[in-house]
Amino acid sequence: GAGVSQSPRYKVTKRGQDVALRCDPISGHVSLYWYRQALGQGPEFLTYFNYEAQQDKSGLPNDRFSAERPEGSISTLTIQRTEQRDSAMYRCASSQTVQGYANTGELFFGEGSRLTVL
Amino acid sequence: AQKVTQAQTEISVVEKEDVTLDCVYETRDTTYYLFWYKQPPSGELVFLIRRNSFDEQNEISGRYSWNFQESTSSFNFTITASQVVDSAVYFCALGGGLDDKIIFGKGTRLHILP
Numbered sequence: 001g002a003g004v005s006q007s008p009r010y011k012v013t014k015r016g017q018d019v020a021l022r023c024d025p026i027s028g029h030v031s032l033y034w035y036r037q038a039l040g041q042g043p044e045f046l047t048y049f050n051y052e053a054q055q056d057k058s059g060l061p062n063d064r065f066s067a068e069r070p071e072g073s074i075s076t077l078t079i080q081r082t083e084q085r086d087s088a089m090y091r092c093a094s095s096q097t098v099q100g101y102a103n104t105g106e107l108f109f110g111e112g113s114r115l116t117v118l
Numbered sequence: 119a120q121k122v123t124q125a126q127t128e129i130s131v132v133e134k135e136d137v138t139l140d141c142v143y144e145t146r147d148t149t150y151y152l153f154w155y156k157q158p159p160s161g162e163l164v165f166l167i168r169r170n171s172f173d174e175q176n177e178i179s180g181r182y183s184w185n186f187q188e189s190t191s192s193f194n195f196t197i198t199a200s201q202v203v204d205s206a207v208y209f210c211a212l213g214g215g216l217d218d219k220i221i222f223g224k225g226t227r228l229h230i231l232p
Contacts, residue, residue, distance in 0.1 A: 033220065042209050042222040043163070056219050091163065106153060106219060109163040 001025075004110035006092050012116045021077045021113045023092030031095040032075050033107060034067055036088045043091055049075065061104055081115045089114050120145045121225065122212050131200055138196045139226050141210030147171075147192075152186065152193040153211040153220070163209070171214075177179035186227040197228075205230045 005024040013019050025032050031050050035043035045059040054070040060066070065068075069075040079086055089112045095106035122142040123166055131137045142163065143152065154166040169186055177184065181198045207227045213220035 035222075042224045045219050045221050048219055059219070089161075093163075106165040106168050107155075107163075108165065111162060 004092055004094050004108055006110035006113050008113055009111065010114050010116075012118065014118050015083060016081055018078065018080045019115060020083055021079075021092075021115070023075045023077070023110060025073065025075070025092070025094030026096070026108055029096050030072070031097065031105070032069055033093045033095075034075070034077050035041050035110070036076075037094065038088050044106055045106045046077070047116045053079075059090070079111035079115075082115075087115055087117045120212050122210050122221055124210055124223035124226050126224070126226045127224075128229070130231060132231050134199050134200055135230040136196060136198050137200050137228065137230075138194050139208050139210075139228070141193045141195065141223060142217075143191050143193060143212045145212060147214065149214060150212060151214040151220075153213065154182075154184065154193075154195045155209045155211060155222070156206045157209065157225070158203075158206040159180055167195070200230045202230045204228060204231055 004026055007022045033048040034046040034085050036046055037043045047057040047060055047067045048055055049069045052069050055067055064080045067075060069104045072091055077090060091112045093107035093109045095105040123142045126140055129137060137216045150171045152169045156164045156166055167184055183196045185194045193210060205228060207225040210223045211220050
């Protein structure tokens with residue numbers, strides 16, 4: 001697609017429910033990142049993929065959070081047993097370069113998925 | 119561990135003035151990448167500039183310029199002849215090296231007053 005697409009744009013859920021957030025990166029982009037952004041704060045790194053391989057998941061807050069990118073394109077961020085503190089904007093970004101020591105390319109961000117946990 | 123610090127929380131300048139946004143970073147790596155992103159009131163995150171640690175030249179792109187000083191671990195960003203449309207939150211980011219991931223600072227909110 002022309003840009004990074006995220007869905008849903010808005011999700012309101014009750015505490016304890018599971019949610020799945022989807023990211024469709026720019027066509028041909030090999031790297032995909034997930035960030036969480038609270039109001040008035042910078043994007044907080046969660047995890048990233050090169051192709052289908054999850055390279056770093058050190059930013060996932062706890063084991064309720066998981067992410068996958070099985071075919072190296074679309075990615076899903078899943079939050080199980082949601083809590084109110086999970087409420088935030090979740091942003092996906094993609095890059096055309098393989099991220100790593102020798103090259104780190106700029107990120108192109110989607111519009112985000114705003115999650116509200118009641 | 120990598121870290122990005124943007125000490126300026128909020129800045130206000132009058133239109134047409136020049137403004138510099140500060141960024142200080144920490145990394146153990148000798149090869150790394152630095153970025154500036156803009157987040158206007160509409161909320162999207164927009165890439166502005168990228169610089170490699172091994173580039174020697176500081177550059178200018180239109181009204182934007184940046185000053186990389188490895189000796190002080192700083193990567194400052196200047197907008198020349200500011201315009202009201204420049205009002206946004208600006209984020210400095212650091213990536214590459216052993217950790218690979220790209221991390222962001224907390225941002226500086228810039229107000230350009232007409």
